[in-house]
Amino acid sequence: MGYEPLEELSESECWALLRTADVGRLATPNAHGGVDVFPVNHVVDQGSIVFRTALGTKLANAVDATEVAFEADNAALSLDQQASRGDDPWSVVIHGTAELITRQTDLFESFELSVRPWHVSDKPYFVRLVPTDVSGRRFRLDPTS
Numbered sequence: 001m002g003y004e005p006l007e008e009l010s011e012s013e014c015w016a017l018l019r020t021a022d023v024g025r026l027a028t029p030n031a032h033g034g035v036d037v038f039p040v041n042h043v044v045d046q047g048s049i050v051f052r053t054a055l056g057t058k059l060a061n062a063v064d065a066t067e068v069a070f071e072a073d074n075a076a077l078s079l080d081q082q083a084s085r086g087d088d089p090w091s092v093v094i095h096g097t098a099e100l101i102t103r104q105t106d107l108f109e110s111f112e113l114s115v116r117p118w119h120v121s122d123k124p125y126f127v128r129l130v131p132t133d134v135s136g137r138r139f140r141l142d143p144t145s
Contacts, residue, residue, distance in 0.1 A: 009136035014092040017072075019044045024072035026051070028061035036061055042072075045107065049094060049129040050101075059125055062098035068128050070094040090137035094111075094129060101126040
């Protein structure tokens with residue numbers, strides 16, 4: 001078996017990797033026909049992604065959209081760091097819908113999730129990204145380089 005530079009990941013591998021990532025990127029359509037991308041701290045919860053946010057463009061774009069995308073990876077590490085740790089670069093992409101968590105029981109459970117925003121501004125809204133498609137790839141580093 002030779003060197004394979006690209007590995008398609010199973011859905012369970014994708015979820016396992018997402019649990020190791022602190023930050024992902026939420027892509028939403030915007031009012032001008034384009035796409036906005038927002039970094040979000042997130043957690044994996046019951047086969048979905050949950051993040052906190054405040055009122056604003058991110059929340060409005062996400063919950064109003066018929067589809068959003070979420071991406072996370074281990075690109076924060078340099079290739080040298082990844083190689084020294086034995087990690088290969090990976091990327092996981094989720095397509096789905098974003099729902100504001102409003103049911104009281106779900107909301108109470110969300111408060112127990114460890115979603116920590118980067119800054120101290122109030123982020124009172126919890127959003128759940130419900131996946132319709134999960135895919136991922138691992139990029140094998142060339143063992144000869």
